[in-house]
Amino acid sequence: MKDIIQQLIQQAIEGLISNKTLPPVTLPSIKVERTRDPSHGDLACNIALALAKSSGLAPRELATLICENLPANQLILSTEIAGPGFINFFLAKTAKTDVVLQILEQAACFGHNQQGHDEAGKPRNAQVEFVSANPTGPLHVGHGRGAAVGDSICRLLSASGWNVTREFYYNDAGQQINNLATSVQLRCQGVGPDDSQWPEDGYRGEYIVELAADYMAGKPINGALALAEANNSAAIRDYAVAYLRNEQDIDLKAFRVGFDVYSLESALYSEGKVDSTVAALIANGFTYEADGALWLKTTDFGDDKDRVMRKSDGSYTYFVPDVAYHLGKWQRGFKTVINEQGADHHSTITRVRAGLQALNVGIPKGWPDYVLHQMVTVMRDGVEVKISKRAGSYVTLSDLIEQVGCDATRYFLVARRADSQLTFDIDLALQKSNDNPVFYIQYAHARVCSVMRQAVEKWKPFDLTIGKEHLNLLTSDAELALLKTLAAYPDCVASSARDFAPHNVASYLRDLAANLHAWYASGSQQKEWQLLVADDTLRNARLTLAEASRQVIENGLELLGVSAPEKM
Template sequence: MMREKIAGYVKDVISKMAEKKALDASLLPSVLVEKPKTPEYGDYSSNVAFVLASSFGMKPYELAHTLAKELSARQEFKKVEVAGGGFINFFLKKELIFDILGEIIAKGDSYGNLDIGKGKKLQVEFVSANPTGPLHVGHGRNAVFGDALARLLKKAGYEVVKEYYLNDAGNQMRTLGKSVYLRMLELSGSIVDFPADCYQGHYIVDIAREILLSKEHHKLDGLSEGEIIDWCGRYAGEKILGEIKDDLAKCGIVFDSYYSEKSLYKSGAVQHTIDLLRKKGFVYEADGALWFKSTEFGDEKDRVLVKSSGEYTYFASDIAYHVNKFERGFTRVIDIWGADHAGHVTRIKGAMKALGYNPDNIDIILIQLVNLIRGGEVVSMSTRRATYETFGQLLDDVGKDACRYFYLSRSCNAQLDFDIELAKREGPENPAYYIQYAHARISSIFKKASEQGIIFNPNQVDLRYLSLEEEYGMARLLAEYPNVIHDAACKLEPHKVSFYLLELARMFQNYYTKAKTSKEYMVLYGEEGRVQAKLYLLKSIQIVLKNGLELLGIDAPERMERGEE
């Protein structure tokens, strides 16, 4: 990547300067090179002079000029300037930027692949919704984010396993069974006072009716009420999980593993984990319950592991599950939780530290809320009454691609307003459609070229024909794609790829639009060398758009119907 190359050039000069002053260059802060906000400040910029000035006993402006003088001699740079009291701005020779196009075309689908992870085994656990009801739109954001992050980390060189933690133990499954059983009694003519703490959604009625109308109903003959409730819980849980898997598949999400909470109890892992904490002195008894000393790890209060009733808490099984992750050989685990689980972060990291694991190897990402906007109004939703729009309904309404892009259009740290009408619109105001249309438009240009007898030959291209500033700007942005992947992977922020694709699509669409009034922007016009050079640039754009869309789990269509522009 060019950014890393420039940082290396700067580091080489600094090392030589440090040697003359008997400084240990390895102890100096690292060199940061970034893409400036506007082209007037160069192709890349660095604040290194501000960071290292005191180490060399110089003012930032003096150090910047010293570095710029040395670096200007490199053949890669058109010029190196100092601005703003010490910022170093690097202007690359245009041919160096345009040479990136050859790399893109040569690498194709692998352009942007990195080796940050070096094949390390990493787990991304996400969604993990209780199989007690349909996924809602908040779960959808978690699902799309987790899947895109897993794709991104795989692109960055990690061996990634996507896992769904199945909460199939505990009171929620018995409550599910009870809810279905009571609805079965109602459908059979009994008058039932349905408890407020049972699951209220109409899907419970549908499951109850399905059981009554099926041959499965006869399996309940001779069972006690408690046994019937347990059976109904298992039946409903399996059915709901199947529907959850179907909704996820509709969105292009397939998990590598579903891990059962129940299996942790069957194997004795939960009790074994508590015994280890007790042995290390982090467990005590009080009020008939067993407590973990989580305050010793920054939590606001100690947490119960085993209730006075003898029942394990969810926290206890969660600790055992995280121990299990590392026992399976994952060097790093990423948990993607809803924002309402923020209070659990400190205690789970504390428990893992107490057990001897490095809490820095656990990343916990909190996904903020989603507001559905329909007709300019926020859609009212209540999970308690099950009066919410399901993830499946949203997918049916707007489609997989728009759904995924809109979920990834903002940082997961920010609340998201999902405009349903905008997501369905086929026009430039819909960013998902706009990016896909840019890819399809380039495909149509190549189709038109073929119809005109123009054969694209990437092996014989004279890039000197690419003389427009817009062409250089697009090539410059294409060169940034690996840097975007690098930053997004390191910061666990797949939305950076969404932003990048929209910027690239806008640059191309603006370029294409100018061809309507100026022949110099027309692709299939003029002498052959000129046409081939422009097709070379467009092929590079098409490859990067496709790679980025596929990373986000979005299709890159060859053809689309024209919307209003």
């Protein structure tokens, strides 16, 4: 409908230009917006304000001219000029109820779009890397935020016509893994954090004890043998990594997050990708030797100082394999790559992009895209929770899922903008009331399902055909508000996908649920507004609207990875 009005306005303005009423101005993009206030009509356009200056006319005068020259259209009841020069459009009934037919026809696909398609109409490839936790311990809340945000971005992109690859990158080759292996080995030998041999940067969590015990007990895990040899550091290292990767997989599965590709840092070394990347950087002249180390001139690409690539001990710094890894992504053909990670790693962005530019293989400057999430703090009983028993120094994702469930955890972690800090209130997530948006939204869904069950028991089965034919009977303020919100869903999906901003879906669903509850409650105030009225046509029209609303809630929750229960 917005498109139609856009075109009509464009035709009107072009007409005014061709008959010389207006000078030949260049048209900005014509924005038609849904109004917030019903008294402003259904849709509004600010084009007269935008064009006032270049056309040399007063905004209201210009708006009048545009309205007078607007081609007639059955879907538009009337227009008015308001405020400084807005053109408000009042739509015909069918223009408002058509969305219900679209929803029922498209069902689970309603709201999807083709942003991700190329000129030929085929899905383009996008790759999203997220979580990418080091296999050195259980996933913590921050990883959970990354998982929830990253996975929802993937769902949004899929719904927007992209062919999405979800990828997890393991840093399984660096110093942190050495620390892990040492910690496990010491535990195997009966040494703990209280002993003098325990290293400063050893891992102290209880899970290291469990891991060491399983290794010594000879329990193989994911193909890694548990040799039970306390002095075999290579075997311990392999076992520890396999053990913790397996544990992370279990947590992610419980969180409804899956990946298509797992990439290992160690593979980049063993396949020679790191060496070849370094060789290319040297050959391109962006490196130099100093203080016994090899440096990359990242300052040539906007960094505030150059960075060491190869340490004086001969090993590489972490960002070198990162560059090799991202070169690989590019070579695999991904023009669109999004990395979702914690903001505490934001300094890597400049380095990785600098390294990619220095490779000079045609990678665009701002590639890849990054979505950074800020820190999460967990509150319970009004106090910050900082530790879990197993991990020792942080709250684990599995703790949260266990305490408040997957649905609430996912919703809360994705409901805020990624770049603002998040306080996860466990008490709130556990509440089953209006305070808790997850339950509020799920309750709206369950409520519609309940009404449908009641309809069958008290009257006749819901007849969609009758309902669709009598949507014009939907006339109350609550019904009109609901229709308007439903019509906004596709835009919500499109803009959320474009901005990699799943939190918009979360707040949309809250609004939609509120509209639904308000409509339902209007029937408690006045019986004639109930959904289940005696009149067959009216009842079925309302149930059709209810079913469409239910469908959109289900679709939206799906984008967040949250379930849509029929009973609660």
